[in-house]
Amino acid sequence: MMHSAMVWNEPNNKSHWDPEVDPDWVLFAETARLAGEAIRAESSQVTRVLGGMSPIDPLFLRKMEQRGVLGQMDAVAVHGFPLDWNLWQIDEWPAKIAEIEAATELPVWVSEVGASSFGSEEVQAWAVGRTAGLLKDRSPRVHWYSLYDLPREWEATTRHREAEGSSYYRHFHMGLLRQDGSPKPAVEAFGAHGEGLGICQWFHFEDHRLDEAVAWLRRLGVRRLRTGISWADSYRPGALAWFDRQMAALEEFEVTVTFCFTPEHRGRAPHHTSAPLVIEEFAAFCASMTRRYAA
Template sequence: MLEAVMLWNEPNNKSHWDPEIDPDWFLFGEMVKDASRAIRAEAPGLPQVLGGISPIDPGFMRRMQAQGVLDGLDAVAVHGFPLDWNLWQIHEWPQKIAEIRAVTHLPVWVSEVGVSSFGAEEVQAWGCRRTAELLKGQAPRIHWYSLYDLPLEWGATTRHKEAEGSSYYRHFHMGLLRQDGTPKLALEDFARCTPDFGLCQWFHFEDPRLDEAVAWMKRLGVTHLRTGLSWADSFRPNALDWFDRQMEALADFQVTATFCFTPEHRGIAAHHTSAPLVRAEFSEFCAAMVRRYAEPARVRAEAMPEMPLP
């Protein structure tokens, strides 16, 4: 069921990895190396991708390279939202990818790119069209974030929440569909970009939108999807039942599963951004998920070169 696995999400963003606990990312690097080896033992040909970085920082990638973190991986990834959060303009997309290509030999994925409708739906629609023009031929995988608006009552995964002002509230307007499932203007523009564009859609534990999301993705011509399997969620009651249901529902797509989120009781600090107390436990979670969901017929050593450029 897996096309690839991604190790963590936005490790250089303090909303996803705590730099006070691990200021030089040594603990992060060792965790990723251990997890990569554990996954490779289970599925030698399954492509492994470093969690998409945000901001796009060549210095961070050089650090990962120097620590040997990239040695066992097959690709790296970047996240960019220049119309909402980044301090650069949308037309700089090719330059930003080139900056990362210059410091690593690995392919560069765009595992999250999107535009919010916070100001106006017309801005999101234009942003989708312009992003497609700028990223054409630039990356073997492009995942648009996201299909659905994030329900306000669920809260966004950020460090400072409402204290971030409008930056926080933009998180709730990134979808091509509103919270109630009705389409926005950008939906038709996105449909013209598939299958070159995939989607990034995070599903919450026992997410009621799952089946409807699958129907929409098929209608839109989506073929590849990035989502997450949460280490923290694995400690919930009936976690495997939910993981099985999610992965079965997504079986018709080429899925990149992101492994991330530290369980509060297994972190150095009681927070999902914390380095784990015992990093082998994250490796064990990753290996267990790969054993369960990496269909042998699709785990091929040549999988990465077969990923076409859009």
């Protein structure tokens, strides 16, 4: 079931936290701090992780330290995609980890790292092996993003699609598997080099891929999985039934559950990236999900 809880996803990225509502992350810091307290009150065993930074930014982390957030976390996380979106090279990964280690004594997880097959499936396969070599022994948790390509009929979680150009469409080609479930060359590379790597796979509400994904995770020997439980989805009819089904299907894995996404009617702006109107409501959601799913 749930072994660790991640508080939000890429909070320092405008695709996931609205800078117009909270330009200096003051509201986010209070949201994360209260969520960390709430998770700990429900379980002393669950590892609390500050949601993966993207970009990797020690100054953001120091602000979280100053505002009491890191006192309610057991690890911090970073995300990196140097072959697709970041302005640094893949071989800089160890230095990027070191930047964050210099800013905190907490363990540094890599909760999303990946490469798209947008330009070349062979380049993606090479990136799996290179990433494994750079990070497996450098971070206590490394999650490859992702198992599946994002279906073309869906939308990537982003607030600025029109401004992204080809960068937007790379979101749809990050999987080891194509949209139809057929394997890319990266699957073989993951099997050869990925021992110790986890997978990050977001499951959408009532996702039709869930059972097939579990079969592939077993086949690949994956033990650690990162996914999400959406606060916004919790207001849908049948939400708890879906959350229960998802977590039951994933019971054999060491699951990191990411709590994020504001319901439109509970945000300071009507968008899933907005700070909550009542910060305590997000903390209460985190507490209820921890109580329900903690191992």
